Amino acid sequence: MAVSLNASSVAIPTIALDIGLMALLVVVAFAIVRMRSLFAIVMLQGVYSLVCAAWFVSLDAVDVAFTEAAVGAGVSTVLMLAAMLLADRKSEPVPMKRQWGPLLIVLIAGAAMILAVGDMPNYGAANSPANSYVGMDYIARTAEDIDIPNVVTAVLASYRGYDTFGETVVIFSAGLGVLLLLGLNGNAGRWRAKPNGHRVFRPSAPAAAVSKTSDETKPNETKKRRGRPRKSKASTPDGGDK
Amino acid sequence: MHDPHVLLRVISKFLIPIIALFALYVQFHGDYGPGGGFQAGVILAASVILYALIFGLDAAKKAFPPSWVRIGMTIGVLLYGGTGVVTWLLGGEYLNYSVLAHEASHGQHYGILAVELGVLVTVTTVMIAIFYAFGSRQPETDERDW
Structure with a gap:
């Protein structure tokens, strides 16, 4: 309660913060695109995730921000570094004539997204899909059914227990796939990357x-x-x- | 003995237990604040990965053996699925935790605790497994290679 009251009374600085963070994301994205050193790119991806996490906090999505900071900025950066050790340290510049196709795809996809923005509900709108159907039901019933303060955990582990079980199995199969392909010791010593x-x-x-x-x-x-x-x-x- | 990374070693030795402890806090405080099995699992894995980055992969494999990884991955999923089977046997629907205790909300608490523990174990071990699998291919890297 206190958080939402606070947010509405300081609305303008929050919007400025949101825009600033999004601008920072764009800057980091352009830096990633223009860079050739893979080490710097992996590090900037970590920075991108961290800025994303800060932005999620400003949108009051603390659980998502937590996950993004831990997974995106923490573990996946290290995994990318470990994978990078097996590849070239620098990427070759792509010739100009091979860049037109990707540019066209990006422009079309971007135009479609900007077109779709008009159909989206306003941020925090009371009649948005997220705030009107089953989500409100969860918020209303959690206190009675499950009796824990964090509705996110209630939805994740109880109301949507099947989905979370599916996610756990997905993570399990991802680990299983890596172990089957690479082995737990990475086939240590069979081949080394230079x-x-x-x-x-x-x-x-x-x-x-x-x-x-x-x-x-x-x-x-x-x-x-x-x-x-x-x-x-x-x-x-x-x-x-x- | 000249060690160029003595600061890193000392500070991470101090930080790693705190990171692991924070993971447990995130895990068991997930009902009351942000967090839960996924986040706690990744943070716990990050403490092991940090240890491996600073002290080497072999030391990390001694502290957290690869056999634990293999077993943990399965135990986590089985713990989650098994909770559903238990609720089944107690007469409820699959993953309906209300039947786990006399009072429905207490049953929900126990059920959420059990499945979050399953998620924690699976996420931690899978993250460490992927790190071991990638990291072991190139166990030693010269500093100038970066």
């Missing part, structure tokens, strides 16, 4: 050596690797394992 992007496969690596857990082979392997010159490193460890 900083400039040329992958070096070890032709002699047998499939069986890959599936061994790191705990069994690591101490042995690392000792050998350290002891030998760089060139023979690629082929000897599996010989030693057998």
Whole structure:
């Protein structure tokens, strides 16, 4: 209650804040598009998520802001960095003649979105779809049915328990897919990516050596690797394992 | 022993337990304030990932073994689905927590606690699994490579 009263009494600064944050998003987006260094791009994506999170807070969507800050700015930045290590550090400039097609698509999609803005309800409108049908019902009934103050949690875990179960299974299958494709130890040592992007496969690596857990082979392997010159490193460890 | 990252190490050693504790706060305070299983899971995973970034992947794998990751992913989903099965066996609909206790709202509390715990376990372990899977492909990176 106190929050919503506050928001209406300081409406103009809030709008200025919203516009400022959105302008910042546009600036960051253009910087990402124009940049060639992947490291800087990944970092700017984290900045983009953080600004997004700040904007969600100003829209009173605290739960979404929380998620965006933790997932978008935190974990996904690190995951992108880890993935970036396996690729080139810099992207090649795209020739001009290959940019017309994407530009056309972006312009059409953007025009469609701007056209759709006219049909959207005003921000905070009482008769908007979000404020009129089942959402109001949840807000009215949560205090009686579930008796917890945070309606978001009530909707997420109880009223919409099936959806959240589906989301959990989606996350589970995402993890399962990554584990099936890459393995928990990332097929450690089978191939290494070089900083400039040329992958070096070890032709002699047998499939069986890959599936061994790191705990069994690591101490042995690392000792050998350290002891030998760089060139023979690629082929000897599996010989030693057998 | 000259360590160029001594500040990072000391400060993250101080911060990592606080981050993990904050994740638990977000988890168990989700009924009263913003937060819940998803956010808490990501924050908890972030504390492990920060540990791996500062102290190396091998140290992180000792602190949070990959076998936990494999088991945790499944346990979380089973905990969520199992809560539904329990409500089924107690005579309610699937995931209708009201039958878990004598009073309907208490049952809802227990049910939400259980499914949020399932979400926490799955999200934490999946995030760490993806990080381990990507990070292990290139365990050591030279500082100049960035």
